[in-house]
Amino acid sequence: MTTDPHFPPPAGARTAKRTPAGAAVLREDVTEAIRAAVFAELAAVGYARMSIEGIARRAGVGKTAVYRRWRSKLHLVLDLVSAFAVDGLPAPATGSLYGDVRALIEVLARALRHPVASQVIPDLLVEAVRNPEIAQTIRAALLDPQHGIAAGLVRDAVARGELPEGTDVERVLDLVAGPLYWRLVVMRTEPAQGYDTHMDDLARAAVAALTARTA
Structure with a gap:
């Protein structure tokens, strides 16, 4: 393995x-x-x-x-x-919303490049629809820790005044994890501009979408 x-x-x-x-x-x-x-x-x-x-x-x-x-x-x-759990991965703590979002993208991209994610998890997600035990394990091992990291990111940004109280943690994951999963697991294509530039662009877009709701 x-x-x-x-x-x-x-x-x-x-x-x-x-x-x-x-x-x-x-x-x-x-x-x-x-x-x-x-x-x-x-x-x-x-x-x-x-x-x-x-x-x-x-x-x-x-x-x-x-x-x-x-x-x-x-x-x-x-x-x-x-x-294959993300528990124990470093939570973003850069001091800014953009920095934390960019760091979260780095963490999730590393996880999604792991062979368990790219070769095994997609098949298990199909099985999880029919098997509650698989669904529960995937949630406990993968989804809940990701949610916890994103919740900490939102909490810190709220404390700094960068996001309002009540910012939806699921929205953060939708904006960050969704595009990464599509690119790295579903399409499995390399971004033309390289991963670093691609993740920079994704972080800027996610921050713009999150902060646009407060404008």
Whole structure:
């Protein structure tokens, strides 16, 4: 699985826990091979066609090794999505609305370029319509943290007098995350002027739209 220093490692890789006496020891290299296989299988065939058999074959292990760790393919996928959380990313704190919006765009663009976002999340969003557990996990792991970062941005801008009380946090995310998601995940096209210039332009447009409501 591709790693990124801005994203936490999969849960099993974070801390070594003491194994209770008599419990089976699960090899960490096997666990990580299975997680990598889940990611590759999702990207290759999608959630609906993904199977434990395919995951085990890709990981080079038996199905039993998978079931020792997760009850089903659903729990495997939920584990993968939960590991890809934006919790812990630095919240913008530049001292200005434009600076904070620009920093938020940088954070979200980095997240959307991550292979989990570009190759896996779109397929899971389709499945989330039919599976409330997937929808809940995506919201808790991805959407709620983004909302929290945007809420802090609005709170700071209100305190500086740059935005009025009651500014809609969802509007901030619509103006910032929406265009980024369309460009990086749906269209997957490089901006002609380069990413830095594109993000500068997007930040200016978002700030203009947010502050126009107070004029």
